[in-house]
Amino acid sequence: MTLTVAVAQYAPGEDKAVNLSTIAELLAQAVERGAELVILPEFAVFAASAMDDRFVDSAEPLQGPTVARLAALSAEHGLTLVAGVNEAAGRGRIHNALVALQGGQLVAVYRKAHLYDAFGYRESDRVLAADPQATVLDVNGYGVGLQTCYDLRFPESSRALVDAGAELLAVPAAWAPGPLKEFHWNTLLRARAIENTVYVLAADQTPPAGIGNSIILDPMGVALAAAGEAPGLAVARLERARLAQVREINPALKARRYRVVPRSE
Numbered sequence: 001m002t003l004t005v006a007v008a009q010y011a012p013g014e015d016k017a018v019n020l021s022t023i024a025e026l027l028a029q030a031v032e033r034g035a036e037l038v039i040l041p042e043f044a045v046f047a048a049s050a051m052d053d054r055f056v057d058s059a060e061p062l063q064g065p066t067v068a069r070l071a072a073l074s075a076e077h078g079l080t081l082v083a084g085v086n087e088a089a090g091r092g093r094i095h096n097a098l099v100a101l102q103g104g105q106l107v108a109v110y111r112k113a114h115l116y117d118a119f120g121y122r123e124s125d126r127v128l129a130a131d132p133q134a135t136v137l138d139v140n141g142y143g144v145g146l147q148t149c150y151d152l153r154f155p156e157s158s159r160a161l162v163d164a165g166a167e168l169l170a171v172p173a174a175w176a177p178g179p180l181k182e183f184h185w186n187t188l189l190r191a192r193a194i195e196n197t198v199y200v201l202a203a204d205q206t207p208p209a210g211i212g213n214s215i216i217l218d219p220m221g222v223a224l225a226a227a228g229e230a231p232g233l234a235v236a237r238l239e240r241a242r243l244a245q246v247r248e249i250n251p252a253l254k255a256r257r258y259r260v261v262p263r264s265e
């Protein structure tokens, strides 16, 4: 059983209508290339140059027009769509949320658990951290786990998704540029694929807020498709037989000795 997937990259700005038409255009191209699942970046429908009140002022509840439009696009194109949105959380705060849309319906929500208070950023000034919640949805028989950008630096968040049945990790991001940041992105994504024997579908914003380099990795950590620096798509066909073959020759998930204990604050 195969699944054709796409990761989409571009630079969302402050105009939601413009971003939504960019998304519609990329989805049309993805469908043309056979995609059944498309991953968009973190903050796909609204982004600004700094994490300030603009993110709060533009935030909507998940019942708002942005998620409704994404749902309509999923129905129109007959695909599953994963996208980052800023969800109104009240009291001047937002959640940095991922939504999954399928056949016009909101089928999964993941709210970012690890906030990017690192490398000089303070995401927690505006964003509320959610309690970790391993969120996995079904796409044509494949388990798709959701994690966001900085979550990638915490291997236990990927492992929890795999324990909950993920065979693909979807990683929407706005991976902030800076010294060694491309090296970290490429290394961490490959490590997550290899150590969990999963496909990794990473969709980053292009500059200035991201570094592009969206990529689809197979369970051995090999790149199947990559998007480079310019806006656009990477598309690949995933195969269940390949997952099974890799898990047979590299039975890392079965050979584990440690058990991870959840940590509560």
Ligand SMILES: O=C(O)CNC(=O)[C@H](CS)NC(=O)CCC(=O)C(=O)O
Binding pocket: 042, 043, 047, 048, 049, 050, 051, 115, 116, 119, 121, 122, 123, 148, 149, 150, 151, 153, 174, 175, 176, 177, 181, 184, 209
């Ligand atoms: O502010 C924006 O518009 C875009 N940035 C984001 O949306 C988020 C939170 S500030 N970025 C990350 O999590 C980057 C993580 C990262 O870069 C790392 O872990 O190294």
